[in-house]
Amino acid sequence: MDSKESVDETEAELDSNRDAHSSLKHQLLGPSLTKAGQDAVDQRKVGYSIRQHQYILPKETRETEGQQVSEIIYNASKGSKFFNHEEARDRSLTSKIERILSLKARLEKVDLTTELRRADEYIAELEHERDLSQTVVHIDCDAFFAAVEELDRPDLKTVPMAVGRGVITTCNYHARKFGCRSGMAAFVAKKLCPHLICLPQNFDKYNAKAREIRAILADYDPRFESASIDEAYLNLTAYCAENNLGPEEAVHRMRAEVLEKTKLTVSAGIGANAKIAKIASNRNKPNGQFRVLNDRASIMTFMGDLPVRKVNGIGRVFERELDAVGIKTCGDIYRYRSMLTKLFGEKAFQFLIHAYLGLGRTRIQPAEEYERKSVGTESTFSETGDRQQIRDKLRWAAEELEKDLSRTQFRGRTLVLKVKLHTFEVLTRQTVPPRAVHLAHDLYTFALPMLVKLEKELPDMKIRLLGLRCTNLLSTKRTGNNFFNLNPSLTHSQPIEWRPVERDPDPEQEFEQAARQERQDDMNELEILSQELSLDSESLDPTKDDTEGDSSPRHIDTSNQSWDCPICRRPYPSEDKSFNAHVDFCLSQQKIKELVKRSSLEPLPVKSQSRKRKISSNIKGLTTNSRQKRGYFH
DNA sequence: GCGGATCAC
DNA sequence: TATGGTGATCCGC
Structure with missing residues (x-):
């Protein structure tokens, strides 16, 4: 172990001395160059693209490309304010890494058996709870925005093309061969690839297409999870069992259906949890799939030589820090388990151990x-x-x-x-x-x-x-559990349909969640009420002249029968404890009539909570640009 | 709780 | 000439 570490240290030292600008150039390459598939895979995929689209780029050119790309980017950026800022960040990271390395050197001289035992106990505990019973799939659309544009403009299929004006958000595989990447400034991309065609983005179009895909996914797992506009997680355990299909066949079928109905190719990863599925979906991109079997040995092998950068949550900065310490792959993590907490903090320790073990969440939800x-x-x-x-x-x-x-x-x-x-x-x-x-x-x-x-x-x-x-x-939402909607007549006219039980992985947790949500809704309603009725704060209110009626409590429905507050006339369940408090509050307000006048403008319709609605909103997915990016543990 | 930093897409 | 927008989490203070 000792000799190994010293070798790593020497390598790290060499790395940092080789070229004063090497790390900065690496940074300037942007996140996606290092993140997206391994070089070998990319090279193979270039061949695939060439066959598919008859777009020929001489092999020699491609190989020198790698050298030139960073030079071109570096030269295009040099001297700009952006570049100077990147340089400053790079310097600060370099000194942070120096601190980490000197801490590491100190740690190597002290007794870490307590920490080692703690780490091993943590690993044993996680290992004990490892869940290999689920089949989780990650679906990732290939060059999504670019692919959608190519549907409307087939002529663009054969030339380098990117979506995004100032900054490139997606580019097709021809553009990628020149080193163009998402997140890259368009003018830099044009330097790499002068013929690059840049299209403005059309989110409505992409959302419409994403909905088509989601509608298909829903047939395989109605509780699939949209992770972004072009990514989704599914739990195919039930589907495979019901249709007597293996995961590969099921995913093949799903991808074929997506291609047939939407003319878009998607890549997929199959694994025991979301983390493995996510990493695996990148393995055979584009238009491919990869499965990691649900057994411990397969998972440990898969993670073992996986560069840490491939793990969701490890970006350019953490990658450099880990690299300096001597951790390049997830397998390397184990060797340093006793010092990870002191080097990077408790959360990072837990996160890295999860990565080493190939553990991730199995709970997929809308x-x-x-x-x-x-x-x-x-x-x-x-x-x-x-x-x-x-x-x-x-x-x-x-x-x-x-x-x-x-x-x-x-x-x-x-x-x-x-x-x-x-x-x-x-x-x-x-x-x-x-x-x-x-x-x-x-x-x-x-x-x-x-x-x-x-x-x-x-x-x-x-x-x-x-x-x-x-x-x-x-x-200010009213959910189905909100007490304003517990009115029996309302429930009768708009019955709540419950999800099938077999889809529910943890009924107890669901129940607790629902109860928690209900309490939260009540709290929210009360808080809003008290805020809106609080005329005390109006002296602080800079918008007293507001005439849009928007600040009036329209969100409270007054069209259904229930027990209204005699003062403000808003519906209230009589058995609720806060009712009396509410009435007292209303009475104590001198300007209440004014408020009532404003609040009676127009009631808002009550939202249906039927299952149909739930699913359709799942297919609709996230609202504009909203990302559900979760941190280390979700 | 605040502000900076990192990360994903 | 010129380097995005939205949302989440973690850390140190």
Whole structure:
């Protein structure tokens, strides 16, 4: 073990000394070059593409490409503000790595048997709970945006093409051969590939296509999980059992059906959990699938020589830190298990051990069942130090955010202002307004002091981006469990259909979740009520002149029979404890009549909670651009 | 709880 | 000439 480590150290040292700019060049290559499939796989796929589309690129050219790509990117970027910022980040990471290495050197001299035992106990515990009973599939559309564009423009199939104007979001496989990658500035991509065709993105089109695909996936697992616009997880355990099919056959069938009905190719990974499925889906991309068998040995072998960078959650930075320590593959993790906590923290330790063991979640559920934590908007513009212009940007952000909050039915207890300086440095400031906010005027007014403070701290502040985000959300949704909907007549006219029991992996947990949700809904409703009835805060309210009626409590339905509050006339179940408190509160308000007048403008229709609706919203997927990106453990 | 940083797509 | 937007999580303080 000792000799191994010292070898790794020497390699790491060589790496960092070889070229002062090598790590920076690596950074500049962008996240996707290192993330996407191994070189060998890519090379093979180039051959595939050539056969498929008769697009010939001489082999020699391709091989020198790898050398040239980083040079071209480096030269295109050199001297820019963006480049300088990247350089600064690179320097700070390098010094962070130095600290990590000196800590590692100290740790090698001390007795770590306690830590070693703790790590081994943790591993044994996880091993004991390993679940190999499920068949999880990750579906990933191949070059999704580009592929959808090619459906409308078949002529683009044979030439390098990318989607995205300023920054490339997706490019087809011809463009990738030139080194073009998602996340790359378009002008850099054009340097790599002068003939590159850049199309503007058309999200409506991609969403429509994604819905078609999801409709197919739903037949294989009605509780499939949209992970993003072009990715999904399915649990095929039940489907395979019911149809007496092996996982490979089932996935083949599914992919063939998607191709036939949508003319789009998808790649798939099959494994015992989401993490393995996700990694496996990249193995035979594009238009391929790969399965890791559900036995411990297969999984350990698969993970053993897997570069850590392939694991979801390990990005460029963590990759470099791990590499410096001597961890290049998931198999390397084991050797350092006793010092991982001290080097990287407890969460990272647990995460890495999970990666080493090939463990991941087996619970797949519709994305909508994940609780949203924030709603925000931001936009980039040509840099400006003009205070009025910046206020206009803030106003615009506030208006955009109001729309998003209205669409998602949330308010924010906390408001976050984000700016990116002309140097690309990012700053955020947050505040807790006197009440949850959702109106543009409020958002603007409570964000402005943060901006003013920043302008005082940085008198010459020039910014290139401004954003607003609400966190600590307050839901204004009424779910089926909400007490306002427990009215018997309502339940009768719109019965709730329960999901089939056999699809329910953990009824107890589901029940607890439902109960928790119900309590949360009640709390939310009460909080909203108290906020809206709280005229005390109106002295603080900068939007008292609001005439849109939007701030009135329309979200409370008044069209159904129930027990209305005699003061504000809103429905309330009489048995609810808070009813009396509510009436007392109403009575104590002097300006209540004014409020009632506003609140009676128009009631909002009650939403149906039928299963049909649930599934259709699952197919519809995530709302615009919303990503369900989960951290180390989900 | 706040602000910075990292990560995914 | 020029390097995105949305959302989540973790860490140090």
